[in-house]
Amino acid sequence: MRYYGEEALGLIETLGMVPAIGGADVMLKTANVQLISYENIGSTLVAVMVKGDVSAVTAAVEAGAVAAAEIGEVTAQNVMARPIRAVGDVVSVHGFEDDEDEALRAKPKAMGFIETFGIVFVLQAADAMAKAADVQLVGYENVASGYISVLVEGDVAACQAAVEAGVKSVKDMGAKVYSSLVIPTPHPDLHKITRIYDIERLLA
Numbered sequence: 001m002r003y004y005g006e007e008a009l010g011l012i013e014t015l016g017m018v019p020a021i022g023g024a025d026v027m028l029k030t031a032n033v034q035l036i037s038y039e040n041i042g043s044t045l046v047a048v049m050v051k052g053d054v055s056a057v058t059a060a061v062e063a064g065a066v067a068a069a070e071i072g073e074v075t076a077q078n079v080m081a082r083p084i085r086a087v088g089d090v091v092s093v094h095g096f097e098d099d100e101d102e103a104l105r106a107k108p109k110a111m112g113f114i115e116t117f118g119i120v121f122v123l124q125a126a127d128a129m130a131k132a133a134d135v136q137l138v139g140y141e142n143v144a145s146g147y148i149s150v151l152v153e154g155d156v157a158a159c160q161a162a163v164e165a166g167v168k169s170v171k172d173m174g175a176k177v178y179s180s181l182v183i184p185t186p187h188p189d190l191h192k193i194t195r196i197y198d199i200e201r202l203l204a
Contacts, residue, residue, distance in 0.1 A: 001095050003036050003051060005088035010057035012064050013047040013076040017141050017149045018115040018179040020046040021193060023068030028187040030063040031056035035189045038196070039094040044147045045075060048193070049091055054081050072115075072179040096192045108188060112159035113181045114166045115149040121175040122148040125166035132165030133158035139197040147178060151194060156184045 003009070010033065014020045017040070028035060033052035040046055050060055058079050065077040080087070112135065114125045122140075129150070130137055135158050139151030152162050159182045167177050183190075195201065 001036055001092075001097060003088040003091045003095060005083040005085050007051040008054040008057040009080040009083050009087070009091065010050045010052070010061040010064075011047055011076070011078045011080075012061060012068055012074060013041075013045055014068050015044050015046075015073040015075060016115045016147045016178050017046050017143050018113045018181050019068040019072030019074065020048050021113065021190065022071045022181050022183070023064035023074075024048040024050075024193065025183055025187050025190055026067035027060040027064035028189055031060040033057055033060045035096065035192055037091045037095045038193045040141075040143050042144045044143055044145045046143055054079070071181055108186045108191060109153040110156040110159040111181075111183045111186050111190075111194070112152045112154070112163040112166075113149055113179070113183075114163060114170070115147060115178045115180070116170050116175060117146045117148070117178065118175075119148060121170045121173060122150050124173060125170050125177075126150045126152075128169035129162035129166040133161040135159060135162045138199060139194055140199055140202070141197040149197075151197065156182070159184075 012023045033050040036051050037049040068074050135152040135154035138153050141149045
């Protein structure tokens with residue numbers, strides 16, 4: 001999807017992927033905004049961007065930033081009422097294609113996330129999550145500087161049990177969990193982000 005600066009732009013930037021995902025979900029549920037870009041910037045920074053009218057984008061960013069801050073650290077947030085075309089071009093570099101596959105927009109399952117440091121601990125978390133509950137390991141992401149996330153899907157209770165077990169297993173190894181999250185009813189457009197890290201897609 002090409003963004004030309006024709007509408008207001010809202011941005012939230014976080015340390016790690018999981019707070020950004022949580023913030024994006026709340027932004028999309030708070031106001032009539034459209035998810036247009038997601039960027040893994042490097043050095044653990046991740047940004048999500050939405051567009052819409054100024055009032056909607058302002059409400060979405062405010063709510064999304066609060067939600068993200070409850071999960072992890074928000075490093076920046078902003079609303080640009082009418083960016084110039086060149087800014088739109090930069091946003092569009094990591095923009096999403098128009099989604100014509102309605103099957104992808106089917107009501108998603110609950111999602112569970114854990115973000116920790118290094119492959120050793122994230123694999124331990126993934127193993128514990130899959131063994132603790134009836135969930136499917138569907139996503140994996142390395143946002144650089146050692147921050148690594150794992151994503152499972154299932155029903156709400158299963159995702160909650162899986163995340164609890166995964167967090168405990170990492171902490172039992174003496175490691176730090178940067179963030180964890182269960183989204184009971186994800187906004188359908190979150191698949192635009194999570195499918196980037198779909199394990200089957202990465203293996204193809």
